[in-house]
Amino acid sequence: MSEQKDKSTTPSRKERKLQTAKEEKKKNRGSGKKPAAKRSSKPGAGKSESNQGAAARIADKKKPSRRPASSGEKRRPATAGGERLSPAERYEQRQSERTAGAPVTGSTSGKPYAGDKGRGPTSGQPYAGGKVKTARETAERDRARTAANAGGRKPGTAVPAGTGVQGLPKAARPHSEAAVPGKKPQAELSGAPKRPDPTVPTVEAEQIKAGDRIVVTIKRIGINGEGVGYYRRKAVFIDGAITNEVVKAEVIETQEKFMKAKLMEIEKKSPDRVEPPCPVFGICGGCQIQHISYPGQLRAKTEIVREAFSRYTGLNDLKIKPMLGMDRPWDYRNKAQLQVERRDVKGSKSEIVAGLYEIGSHEIVDISGCPIQHPQVNRAIERVKAVLGELNIPLSKGDSRGGRSDIKDSGPRKGVRTIVVRYGFQSEQLQVTLVTENADIPRQEELIERLRLELPEMTGLSLNVNPLKTSLIFGERTTSLWGSEAMKESLGDLEFELSPRAFFQLNPEQTTKLYETIRVAAALTGKETVVDAYCGTGTIGLWLAPYAAEVRGIEIIPEAVEDATRNAALNGRDNAQFFEGEAEDLLPRWAKAGLSPDVIVADPPRTGLDRKFLETVLRTKPQKFVYVSCNPSTLAKDCKVLLDGGYEIQSVQPLDMFPQTSHVECVTVLVKNS
Ligand SMILES: C[S@@+](CC[C@H](N)C(=O)[O-])C[C@H]1O[C@@H](n2cnc3c(N)ncnc32)[C@H](O)[C@@H]1O
Numbered sequence: 001m002s003e004q005k006d007k008s009t010t011p012s013r014k015e016r017k018l019q020t021a022k023e024e025k026k027k028n029r030g031s032g033k034k035p036a037a038k039r040s041s042k043p044g045a046g047k048s049e050s051n052q053g054a055a056a057r058i059a060d061k062k063k064p065s066r067r068p069a070s071s072g073e074k075r076r077p078a079t080a081g082g083e084r085l086s087p088a089e090r091y092e093q094r095q096s097e098r099t100a101g102a103p104v105t106g107s108t109s110g111k112p113y114a115g116d117k118g119r120g121p122t123s124g125q126p127y128a129g130g131k132v133k134t135a136r137e138t139a140e141r142d143r144a145r146t147a148a149n150a151g152g153r154k155p156g157t158a159v160p161a162g163t164g165v166q167g168l169p170k171a172a173r174p175h176s177e178a179a180v181p182g183k184k185p186q187a188e189l190s191g192a193p194k195r196p197d198p199t200v201p202t203v204e205a206e207q208i209k210a211g212d213r214i215v216v217t218i219k220r221i222g223i224n225g226e227g228v229g230y231y232r233r234k235a236v237f238i239d240g241a242i243t244n245e246v247v248k249a250e251v252i253e254t255q256e257k258f259m260k261a262k263l264m265e266i267e268k269k270s271p272d273r274v275e276p277p278c279p280v281f282g283i284c285g286g287c288q289i290q291h292i293s294y295p296g297q298l299r300a301k302t303e304i305v306r307e308a309f310s311r312y313t314g315l316n317d318l319k320i321k322p323m324l325g326m327d328r329p330w331d332y333r334n335k336a337q338l339q340v341e342r343r344d345v346k347g348s349k350s351e352i353v354a355g356l357y358e359i360g361s362h363e364i365v366d367i368s369g370c371p372i373q374h375p376q377v378n379r380a381i382e383r384v385k386a387v388l389g390e391l392n393i394p395l396s397k398g399d400s401r402g403g404r405s406d407i408k409d410s411g412p413r414k415g416v417r418t419i420v421v422r423y424g425f426q427s428e429q430l431q432v433t434l435v436t437e438n439a440d441i442p443r444q445e446e447l448i449e450r451l452r453l454e455l456p457e458m459t460g461l462s463l464n465v466n467p468l469k470t471s472l473i474f475g476e477r478t479t480s481l482w483g484s485e486a487m488k489e490s491l492g493d494l495e496f497e498l499s500p501r502a503f504f505q506l507n508p509e510q511t512t513k514l515y516e517t518i519r520v521a522a523a524l525t526g527k528e529t530v531v532d533a534y535c536g537t538g539t540i541g542l543w544l545a546p547y548a549a550e551v552r553g554i555e556i557i558p559e560a561v562e563d564a565t566r567n568a569a570l571n572g573r574d575n576a577q578f579f580e581g582e583a584e585d586l587l588p589r590w591a592k593a594g595l596s597p598d599v600i601v602a603d604p605p606r607t608g609l610d611r612k613f614l615e616t617v618l619r620t621k622p623q624k625f626v627y628v629s630c631n632p633s634t635l636a637k638d639c640k641v642l643l644d645g646g647y648e649i650q651s652v653q654p655l656d657m658f659p660q661t662s663h664v665e666c667v668t669v670l671v672k673n674s
Helices: 002-009 013-028 036-041 049-062 087-099 133-151 294-313 375-390 444-454 508-522 539-547 558-570 583-592 611-620 632-644
Strands: 213-221 227-231 234-239 246-254 258-268 335-345 348-357 364-366 416-423 430-436 458-465 477-483 487-491 494-498 529-533 550-555 576-580 599-602 624-629 647-655 665-672
Touching (some): 213 258, 213 294, 234 246, 294 647, 335 364, 348 375, 375 416, 375 430, 375 444, 444 458, 444 477, 458 487, 494 539, 494 558, 508 539, 508 599, 508 624, 508 647, 529 539, 539 550, 539 558, 539 576, 550 558, 583 611, 611 632, 632 665
Parallel strands (some): 430 458, 529 550, 529 599
Antiparallel strands (some): 213 246, 335 348, 348 364, 458 477, 647 665
């Protein structure tokens, strides 16, 4: 009994320790200090209080967000250059800097190139214009997904994000610098397949599974802007990695001939790496290579062209002319086609979001203030959004009255699905087209009145009806709601009228360089018959007409052909005629009827030339074939057919029509073998 009493009144050693800790906690409460027991259990115990405080501040600074990281969320530490942050984290970090009133980093407004600092807003305002909430949501979801993926790896190969290859058990390390201390990581050698080092444990490419981590040296930039390296001769595609970088990446997909991997860490950073200025870079699918300096982009694109020709034609030492770039590779797009959605916002009614689909999904990413679109285009999009919201015009997405396209059987889809805005850099005219599921838009008079008031530069408002669930923006039917359906724009000495559905090059500054390159390449003497295939509104044909005997254009969109015919008259080019039809159908018919063009210029969509069209070229044998292409792969494949059919390549001139994206335009001249 007494013993029992003693036991209950005399604290045990464990209880005493607990009591001391409790007392210390109580003492420290208010001062913010951690209990000594806790402090001493950490490495670095014994540091002075001021050191502890400094360490805590640095850690705080490194937090990309002011929001506390949710439990279970794993954060990769940011290096000084920020290169370990995912785009979503980078976005969040920048957002918190901006909210804190810090200047927007990297503004080189008015300077040539983005330089190594990237580019801030030319207008001196943040890009997102305060309308970044939706992008932030997407960024958060992206981070949550990353955290979820990190938790779902297989035991044995799983390593927490940030631990890199060293976190793998030795046997599972595919290319581990830890495998043989002091040795160069084998993966650094992996790009150039060399004899395997027998002292390094190796894992064959076939054994690699999703979730494994590998170290790869990036050899080049691929056609979609991804870094391309090799793991034991197998190609690895890694988004966000740059040529000559050594990166740690987590495999996300394995196929027989290639793997896809996610960039985890950069071991050796390229001097071409810059901070992408756009907050939604890496989330929105619009740009792919904002993280590469502009000179680096031009080099990468030249390599894309070289690689395509080498792969598809076998021409390994083809001479490619120096890329024609821009002095200021921003604000260049004269047109935006953005999907719209009405979203609920806590505490207020709803907001309208306009943007592009997130990479690999049907979620719209808000791209307000897009840095590659002309500021007038951005401004017009904001105004149209505001008016649609103010008048409560039904939208096809996220609008219960119209049915929701993202919810099955939620009713018919009715309402605006896309806003299309095109701005004339020379004419300063603005064309606005709303693409809807049906032509039945309510409050049309008010809509016209409000838009005219908000956008005095608007010269035409049209409605295009596209009821189909398709990736094509426009439907067949366009009606003018107000003003002139076609807008005016000029290039060089030429004036053009452009209907809403008609193609017009997106980058006017580069377009004049493109057309001049074609003119010089065609080297016309005034005697030639020229075919302008895939002619759009007749721009190339009309550019060449003064130097040719006759120009015939072919175009599939009827309104564009009408524009081209009007444009010929407008510019007094009476030796140019334009025809509606498919190039692969009309050219053979003309050839059959006896037409024998001296020069054919073809500027097809990304899919390239139709086989029937190519066969007709080989049959009619023009002296010169000028191939204008925005897709090096289809260009090179089609050139192979022409090379095999008796042509040779005279010149390849790449041109940067789409800075910050991986797209590249090329003018390739083929001549008949003598
Ligand atoms: C890349 S754009 C070039 C337009 C024009 N050359 C220019 O510089 O503005 C391609 C054009 O080909 C048209 N097109 C697409 N498929 C076609 C086909 N099978 N036959 C004729 N034209 C076609 C498109 O409507 C578009 O106007």
